[in-house]
Amino acid sequence: MSVKRIGQVIGIKPEDIEEYEKLHAQAWPSIIKIIKQANISNYSIFRYGNLLFAYLEYTGSDYEADMAKLADEPEMQRWWKITDQMQWQVPETKENNWWHEIPENFHVD
């Protein structure tokens, strides 16, 4: 099984940090299920000040297709409607992306 490791960054609005953390500490089971169905595992979000860093592993065979399917889920859209407004995109973010993907410099299995 091949694993694609992904690092991502996005901003978090200072006034929404508390609510964002509460929400994520008790994330909806429906969202967890959708994430797993998209072949994403070992997914963590860390916070450094007003920046969020995500680490996740993708184990499927078609990342674009799985992400498109995930984005089509009404529950996912409901979740994003709440979380998107708490976040701000970093200026380097590529078109049609929300989180900004960052390169991996080093890895030890």
Place this chain on the structure above:
Amino acid sequence: MSVKRIGQVIGIKPEDIEEYEKLHAQAWPSIIKIIKQANISNYSIFRYGNLLFAYLEYTGSDYEADMAKLADEPEMQRWWKITDQMQWQVPETKENNWWHEIPENFHVD
């Protein structure tokens, strides 16, 4: 086996990014071995501009002891002598730490 997931942040000097990435793309086998012996696995470093973001998993039973042992290794010290001068500590870093540990807001296994 319990897994402690750790997120860390440190700065990278713009003029040293290229050299830092070269060095880490071909990290010394001795360093990889020392990291693994310290019960660290699945260790990645990502870069966002002038910030490095590390993700690692600790599977031992005494993190402080394993980190102390790792820090005592002459090869590790030789490595850090090169890499430390390429990095700058973020202001939030705790005393006696080099990288700054950041909290995990969310996790999906």
